[in-house]
Amino acid sequence: MKERILKDYFLNKTTVDLLAIDLKDGQNKTGFDTTTVTIEHLLESGEFEITIDYLIRLCDAVINGKLTMTDLNTIAFALITSEYFTWDSDSTDGKRIETVICDWDNPEIGFDLTVNNVKLWKDYLLTGVYKFDNKSLKQKK
Numbered sequence: 001m002k003e004r005i006l007k008d009y010f011l012n013k014t015t016v017d018l019l020a021i022d023l024k025d026g027q028n029k030t031g032f033d034t035t036t037v038t039i040e041h042l043l044e045s046g047e048f049e050i051t052i053d054y055l056i057r058l059c060d061a062v063i064n065g066k067l068t069m070t071d072l073n074t075i076a077f078a079l080i081t082s083e084y085f086t087w088d089s090d091s092t093d094g095k096r097i098e099t100v101i102c103d104w105d106n107p108e109i110g111f112d113l114t115v116n117n118v119k120l121w122k123d124y125l126l127t128g129v130y131k132f133d134n135k136s137l138k139q140k141k
Contacts, residue, residue, distance in 0.1 A: 001075075002042075004040070019071075020066060039077075049088070056122055059118050073107065
Protein backbone atom coordinates (compact mmCIF):
# COMPACT_ATOMS: atom_id res chain seq x y z
CA MET A 1 0.00 0.00 0.00
CA LYS A 2 1.31 3.41 -0.94
CA GLU A 3 0.49 6.47 1.17
CA ARG A 4 0.71 8.57 -2.02
CA ILE A 5 -2.21 6.70 -3.61
CA LEU A 6 -4.31 7.01 -0.44
CA LYS A 7 -3.62 10.75 -0.33
CA ASP A 8 -4.49 11.06 -4.02
CA TYR A 9 -7.75 9.19 -3.38
CA PHE A 10 -8.65 11.59 -0.57
CA LEU A 11 -7.91 14.53 -2.90
CA ASN A 12 -9.97 13.02 -5.76
CA LYS A 13 -6.82 12.62 -7.88
CA THR A 14 -7.27 8.86 -8.23
CA THR A 15 -10.19 6.47 -8.24
CA VAL A 16 -11.35 3.99 -5.66
CA ASP A 17 -10.60 1.26 -8.20
CA LEU A 18 -6.91 2.26 -8.32
CA LEU A 19 -6.84 2.48 -4.53
CA ALA A 20 -8.27 -1.06 -4.33
CA ILE A 21 -5.63 -2.33 -6.74
CA ASP A 22 -2.90 -0.74 -4.61
CA LEU A 23 -4.35 -2.32 -1.45
CA LYS A 24 -4.53 -5.80 -3.00
CA ASP A 25 -2.28 -8.21 -1.10
CA GLY A 26 -1.29 -5.42 1.31
CA GLN A 27 -1.63 -7.82 4.21
CA ASN A 28 0.22 -11.12 4.36
CA LYS A 29 -0.42 -13.71 7.05
CA THR A 30 2.99 -14.72 8.38
CA GLY A 31 1.93 -16.93 11.27
CA PHE A 32 -1.05 -18.30 13.14
CA ASP A 33 -1.94 -14.90 14.57
CA THR A 34 0.59 -12.67 12.82
CA THR A 35 0.05 -10.47 9.79
CA THR A 36 2.52 -8.23 7.98
CA VAL A 37 1.29 -5.03 6.37
CA THR A 38 3.51 -3.46 3.74
CA ILE A 39 3.28 0.33 3.51
CA GLU A 40 5.27 2.64 1.27
CA HIS A 41 5.42 5.83 3.30
CA LEU A 42 5.21 9.23 1.70
CA LEU A 43 8.47 11.08 2.09
CA GLU A 44 7.08 14.59 1.71
CA SER A 45 7.69 17.19 4.33
CA GLY A 46 4.70 18.49 6.19
CA GLU A 47 1.51 16.76 7.22
CA PHE A 48 -1.81 15.83 5.66
CA GLU A 49 -4.82 16.21 7.93
CA ILE A 50 -7.44 13.50 7.80
CA THR A 51 -11.01 14.80 7.86
CA ILE A 52 -14.36 13.21 8.58
CA ASP A 53 -15.24 13.55 4.89
CA TYR A 54 -12.29 11.34 3.92
CA LEU A 55 -13.43 8.58 6.26
CA ILE A 56 -17.01 8.88 5.03
CA ARG A 57 -15.72 8.33 1.47
CA LEU A 58 -14.00 5.17 2.69
CA CYS A 59 -17.22 4.02 4.36
CA ASP A 60 -19.13 4.62 1.13
CA ALA A 61 -16.53 2.68 -0.86
CA VAL A 62 -16.93 -0.31 1.47
CA ILE A 63 -20.73 -0.08 1.54
CA ASN A 64 -20.75 0.02 -2.28
CA GLY A 65 -18.44 -2.99 -2.53
CA LYS A 66 -15.47 -1.09 -3.95
CA LEU A 67 -13.19 -1.76 -0.96
CA THR A 68 -13.02 -4.86 1.22
CA MET A 69 -12.95 -5.08 5.00
CA THR A 70 -9.28 -6.05 4.74
CA ASP A 71 -8.67 -2.90 2.69
CA LEU A 72 -10.31 -0.82 5.41
CA ASN A 73 -8.22 -2.52 8.08
CA THR A 74 -5.03 -1.91 6.07
CA ILE A 75 -5.89 1.77 5.60
CA ALA A 76 -6.54 2.18 9.32
CA PHE A 77 -3.19 0.62 10.18
CA ALA A 78 -1.46 2.84 7.63
CA LEU A 79 -3.08 5.97 9.04
CA ILE A 80 -2.13 5.07 12.62
CA THR A 81 1.49 4.28 11.78
CA SER A 82 2.00 7.18 9.38
CA GLU A 83 4.14 10.17 10.20
CA TYR A 84 2.46 12.07 7.36
CA PHE A 85 -1.27 11.57 8.00
CA THR A 86 -2.57 13.36 11.08
CA TRP A 87 -5.74 14.47 12.84
CA ASP A 88 -6.42 16.71 15.83
CA SER A 89 -7.32 14.30 18.64
CA ASP A 90 -8.32 17.22 20.86
CA SER A 91 -11.10 18.47 18.57
CA THR A 92 -14.59 16.97 18.40
CA ASP A 93 -14.07 15.86 14.80
CA GLY A 94 -10.61 14.53 15.61
CA LYS A 95 -11.97 12.38 18.44
CA ARG A 96 -14.51 10.84 16.04
CA ILE A 97 -11.78 10.25 13.46
CA GLU A 98 -9.51 8.62 16.02
CA THR A 99 -12.29 6.40 17.39
CA VAL A 100 -13.26 5.14 13.94
CA ILE A 101 -9.70 4.55 12.76
CA CYS A 102 -8.86 2.66 15.96
CA ASP A 103 -12.03 0.57 15.63
CA TRP A 104 -11.13 -0.29 12.03
CA ASP A 105 -7.59 -1.21 13.05
CA ASN A 106 -8.62 -3.51 15.93
CA PRO A 107 -11.54 -5.74 14.93
CA GLU A 108 -10.00 -8.65 16.86
CA ILE A 109 -10.63 -6.88 20.18
CA GLY A 110 -13.44 -4.55 19.18
CA PHE A 111 -16.22 -4.56 16.67
CA ASP A 112 -16.35 -6.78 13.60
CA LEU A 113 -15.65 -5.20 10.24
CA THR A 114 -19.01 -5.70 8.55
CA VAL A 115 -21.09 -3.62 6.17
CA ASN A 116 -23.65 -2.99 8.92
CA ASN A 117 -20.94 -1.77 11.28
CA VAL A 118 -19.42 0.41 8.55
CA LYS A 119 -22.85 2.03 8.23
CA LEU A 120 -22.83 2.66 11.99
CA TRP A 121 -19.34 4.21 11.79
CA LYS A 122 -20.49 6.41 8.93
CA ASP A 123 -23.48 7.53 10.98
CA TYR A 124 -21.17 8.25 13.92
CA LEU A 125 -18.89 10.34 11.72
CA LEU A 126 -21.92 12.31 10.47
CA THR A 127 -23.81 12.74 13.74
CA GLY A 128 -21.40 12.15 16.61
CA VAL A 129 -23.75 9.51 18.06
CA TYR A 130 -21.81 6.31 18.74
CA LYS A 131 -24.35 3.48 18.50
CA PHE A 132 -22.03 0.62 19.36
CA ASP A 133 -22.33 -0.96 22.78
CA ASN A 134 -20.60 -3.71 24.70
CA LYS A 135 -23.19 -6.24 23.49
CA SER A 136 -21.81 -5.68 19.99
CA LEU A 137 -18.28 -6.61 21.02
CA LYS A 138 -16.94 -9.99 20.06
CA GLN A 139 -17.10 -12.57 22.79
CA LYS A 140 -13.49 -13.32 23.64
CA LYS A 141 -12.42 -16.68 25.02
